[in-house]
Amino acid sequence: MSCSRRKFIASGCALVLGTGLANIPLVQSMTINGKRYAMLHDESKCIGCTACMDACRETNLVPEGVSRLEIIRSEPQGEYPDANYSFFRKSCQHCDNPPCVEVCPSGASFRDEETGIVDVNPDKCVGCQYCVAACPYQVRFIHPEKNTPDKCNFCRDTNLAQGKLPACVSACPTQALIFGDANDPASAISQQIATKPTYRNKVPLGTDPQLFRIADRNGDLPS
Numbered sequence: 001m002s003c004s005r006r007k008f009i010a011s012g013c014a015l016v017l018g019t020g021l022a023n024i025p026l027v028q029s030m031t032i033n034g035k036r037y038a039m040l041h042d043e044s045k046c047i048g049c050t051a052c053m054d055a056c057r058e059t060n061l062v063p064e065g066v067s068r069l070e071i072i073r074s075e076p077q078g079e080y081p082d083a084n085y086s087f088f089r090k091s092c093q094h095c096d097n098p099p100c101v102e103v104c105p106s107g108a109s110f111r112d113e114e115t116g117i118v119d120v121n122p123d124k125c126v127g128c129q130y131c132v133a134a135c136p137y138q139v140r141f142i143h144p145e146k147n148t149p150d151k152c153n154f155c156r157d158t159n160l161a162q163g164k165l166p167a168c169v170s171a172c173p174t175q176a177l178i179f180g181d182a183n184d185p186a187s188a189i190s191q192q193i194a195t196k197p198t199y200r201n202k203v204p205l206g207t208d209p210q211l212f213r214i215a216d217r218n219g220d221l222p223s
């Protein structure tokens with residue numbers, strides 16, 4: 001993997017364009033009646049401990065060998081012993097224009113209009129894996145026990161259903177993750193987005209990702 005965030009993102013875009021996925025027609029952004037859940041990863045606070053990954057696996061019963069969430073570490077920036085690292089969260093972006101939903105022939109991949117969460121209904125899945133191929137962020141995988149696509153769903157059926165924050169957010173020891181309703185101007189995530197410089201991944205593809213990021217001051221600026 002390339003060492004800088006700029007190169008990491010650029011190489012990801014090149015891969016997507018190279019597979020022709022950029023030509024998938026994207027649905028018009030839908031109006032959400034109610035909440036619009038989003039997440040912010042503050043890379044300047046992230047220490048790469050992967051407690052979020054462990055919490056996600058435990059809460060959502062994700063088997064070993066697959067993952068809904070990865071924290072990707074950059075190559076060292078600077079020389080030992082003063083080297084720094086940046087950390088990049090790879091997980092579903094809960095796109096407002098989700099190609100995975102657009103290509104699904106059975107309605108198994110869907111976007112919950114009450115919350116904006118993109119999720120998978122295994123009972124409707126016909127196993128074509130179109131959604132796995134269509135995701136420009138490459139965050140979908142085949143669940144080895146259910147045999148259907150799986151990915152982050154903001155803990156929709158686990159912690160959220162119990163009125164709790166997503167497991168990764170609660171587990172983070174540095175408060176690098178913020179989750180909330182981006183439709184509510186008073187929410188913590190809305191305040192952060194309004195007052196701090198954030199970026200999102202692969203915005204030119206038109207997916208309108210709802211995973212926001214604050215760049216690590218040690219890393220390159222995002223493209």
Ligand code: SF4
Binds near residue numbers: 100118134
């Ligand atoms: S990141 Fe991929 S799986 Fe998630 S909503 Fe966007 S296209 Fe779908």
Ligand code: SF4
Binds near residue numbers: 059
């Ligand atoms: S929001 Fe839930 S499902 Fe998504 S990465 Fe965090 S713990 Fe996993």
Ligand code: SF4
Binds near residue numbers: 046
């Ligand atoms: S738990 Fe927090 S600090 Fe640790 S890797 Fe995840 S986001 Fe970064």
